[in-house]
Amino acid sequence: MHLELTGSGSLRARLMDALREAIRSGRLVPGTRLPPYRTLALDLGIARNTVAEAYAELVEEGWLTARQGSGTRVARRAEPLTPDPSRAPARRGRLRVVHDLKPSSPDASAFPRADWTASVRRALAAAPNEAFGVGDPRGRRELREALVEYLARARGVRTRADRIVICAGFAHGLELLCGLLDGPVAVEAYGLPFHRAIIERSGLSTIPLDVDPYGARIDSLPATNANAVLLTPAHQYPTGGALRPERRAAVIDWARATGGLVIEDDYDGVFRYDREPVGAVQGLDPERVVYIGSTSKSLSPALRIGWMVLPARLADRVAEAKGQRELVTGVVDQLAFADLVARGAYDRHLRRARKIYRGRRDQLTAVLAERASHIRVSGIAAGLHAVLDLPDGTEQAALRAARRQGLALDGLSLYRHPDSAAKPRDGLVIGYGTPSEAAYSAALDALCLALPDDPDDER
Numbered sequence: 001m002h003l004e005l006t007g008s009g010s011l012r013a014r015l016m017d018a019l020r021e022a023i024r025s026g027r028l029v030p031g032t033r034l035p036p037y038r039t040l041a042l043d044l045g046i047a048r049n050t051v052a053e054a055y056a057e058l059v060e061e062g063w064l065t066a067r068q069g070s071g072t073r074v075a076r077r078a079e080p081l082t083p084d085p086s087r088a089p090a091r092r093g094r095l096r097v098v099h100d101l102k103p104s105s106p107d108a109s110a111f112p113r114a115d116w117t118a119s120v121r122r123a124l125a126a127a128p129n130e131a132f133g134v135g136d137p138r139g140r141r142e143l144r145e146a147l148v149e150y151l152a153r154a155r156g157v158r159t160r161a162d163r164i165v166i167c168a169g170f171a172h173g174l175e176l177l178c179g180l181l182d183g184p185v186a187v188e189a190y191g192l193p194f195h196r197a198i199i200e201r202s203g204l205s206t207i208p209l210d211v212d213p214y215g216a217r218i219d220s221l222p223a224t225n226a227n228a229v230l231l232t233p234a235h236q237y238p239t240g241g242a243l244r245p246e247r248r249a250a251v252i253d254w255a256r257a258t259g260g261l262v263i264e265d266d267y268d269g270v271f272r273y274d275r276e277p278v279g280a281v282q283g284l285d286p287e288r289v290v291y292i293g294s295t296s297k298s299l300s301p302a303l304r305i306g307w308m309v310l311p312a313r314l315a316d317r318v319a320e321a322k323g324q325r326e327l328v329t330g331v332v333d334q335l336a337f338a339d340l341v342a343r344g345a346y347d348r349h350l351r352r353a354r355k356i357y358r359g360r361r362d363q364l365t366a367v368l369a370e371r372a373s374h375i376r377v378s379g380i381a382a383g384l385h386a387v388l389d390l391p392d393g394t395e396q397a398a399l400r401a402a403r404r405q406g407l408a409l410d411g412l413s414l415y416r417h418p419d420s421a422a423k424p425r426d427g428l429v430i431g432y433g434t435p436s437e438a439a440y441s442a443a444l445d446a447l448c449l450a451l452p453d454d455p456d457d458e459r
Contacts, residue, residue, distance in 0.1 A: 001034070007371065016058060030074050033386055034073065060237060098446070099406055102434055104385060107437075112340075119345065120336045138164070138319050140335060144161040144307075147307055147341070148164070154283075156279030156281050157280050158286045159309045163315045167328065168328040175198050176308070177308070177318065179202060180317055185223065185229065187209065188230070189208040190239050195265075196417065198413050210421075216247070226262040232265045232280045233278070235272075235381070237383075237415075238412065240297070240380065240383070264292065271357060279381075290309070293309075297399045299417060304328065331422065356437070357432065372448055372451045378387075388451070390426040396428055399428075406446065409428055409431070412427035
C-alpha cells in the first residue's frame with residue numbers, strides 16, 4: 001500500500017494522517033482490509049509498534065475496525081468520523097479488555113466441574129446431621145484430616161488436624177494472624193500491595209527486604225528488628241525466584257534466635273515445571289512457621305477455601321480470633337473439597353493443570369524468542385505468571401500500548417514496596433493462566449504489539 005508520510009510530527013502522527021487522507025479520498029473504501037502491521041512496517045521502513053499504535057488509535061477514533069480473525073479494516077460508515085479532542089480521554093478510559101493477562105488467576109474454564117459435582121454428591125450423602133448445624137471455627141475435621149495427609153505428601157508440611165484452621169484464603173488468614181502480632185513485619189520488596197495493606201491496617205508497619213533471583217535477602221532481616229517476616233519461598237511473587245536452601249535455613253535460625261515468626265505464603269507451590277517441587281519451609285520447624293495455602297490458584301478463587309497450618313501456641317488463639325462459629329467457608333464446599341482430596345481427584349486435576357500451564361509457558365517463551373528476542377523472560381520455573389524485563393524507562397509506555405491493544409496486565413512497579421531502597425526494575429507481569437486455550441494465541445499476538453522495540457534496531 002502506497003502512503004506518503006509527509007508533513008511534520010512523529011512518524012505515528014504522519015502515518016495516521018496518511019491513512020485518514022487515503023480513506024477520505026476514497027483510495028481505501030469501507031471494508032478494505034489493511035496490510036498486517038508487520039508488512040506495512042517493513043514496506044515503510046518504520047518500527048512495527050509505530051504501525052500497531054497508529055492502527056489502534058484509528059480504531060479508537062472510528063476510522064478503522066479490528067476484529068480477531070478478520071484483521072484491521074476500513075470502517076463501514078458513510079462519512080469519516082472526526083475525532084473530538086475534548087472527549088478523547090473519556091474514550092480511552094473506556095477501552096474494553098479483549099485479552100486478560102492479569103497474573104495469578106487460573107483458567108476458569110479448566111475448573112473440574114464433573115469431579116466437583118461428584119464430590120458434592122458424595123459429601124452430602126456421607127455428611128452427618130451435625131454438619132449442618134453451627135460450624136466449628138477451625139473448619140470441618142474431615143477437611144483438616146485430608147489436608148494433613150495431602151500437605152505432608154505434596155508439600156512436606158508437618159502438622160496435625162488440631163493445628164489447622166480453615167480460612168477464606170490467604171488474605172483472610174493474614175488478617176487473622178496480624179491481630180495477634182506485635183511490632184513490624186518484614187516483607188519482600190516486591191509483593192502484593194493488598195497484603196501490605198492488610199498488615200498496615202492492623203496497625204503494624206512493613207519493612208522491605210530486597211529480592212534477587214534467589215528470593216528474599218534473608219541476610220538483611222536481623223537489621224530490620226521485625227517480629228515476623230512474610231515470604232513466598234517456593235516462587236517469589238512476582239519476580240519468580242525460589243528461596244535458596246541456605247536462606248531457608250537462615251530464616252529459621254533467625255526465628256529461633258529472636259522468637260520471630262515466619263509467615264509462608266505457598267500460593268502456587270503445586271505448579272512447578274522444570275524440577276521437583278520445592279518443599280515448604282514449614283517442614284524445617286513447624287513451631288516457627290505459619291504455613292498458609294488455598295485453592296485460589298489450583299482450583300478457583302471463587303471457592304474461598306484456604307488453610308492455616310499453625311504452631312501449637314497459635315492454633316487456639318487464631319481459632320478464637322476467627323470467632324465462635326464458622327462464618328466464612330460453607331460446610332458443603334469444605335466437605336466436597338475434602339472428598340476431592342481424599343479420593344485423588346485433586347491430584348489428577350493438578351496433573352492436568354500442570355501440563356496445560358507448562359504448555360502455555362512454553363508457548364509464551366517461544367513467541368517472545370521469535371518476535372521479541374530482546375525481551376528477557378524470568379520467573380518461569382513455576383506458577384501461573386512470568387516477568388518480562390524491559391529496558392529502563394519503558395514500562396509505562398508499554399502499559400499504555402497494552403491498553404490500546406485491549407490487554408489487561410500489570411507493570412512490575414505496581415508490586416514494589418514504596419520504601420524499598422533498591423533500584424526500580426521496569427517490567428511486565430504476565431499471567432498465562434487466565435485466558436482460555438482458544439484465546440491464548442491472540443493474547444500473545446497483542447502482547448507482542450505492546451512491547452518496546454529493540455533499542456539496537458532504532459532507526
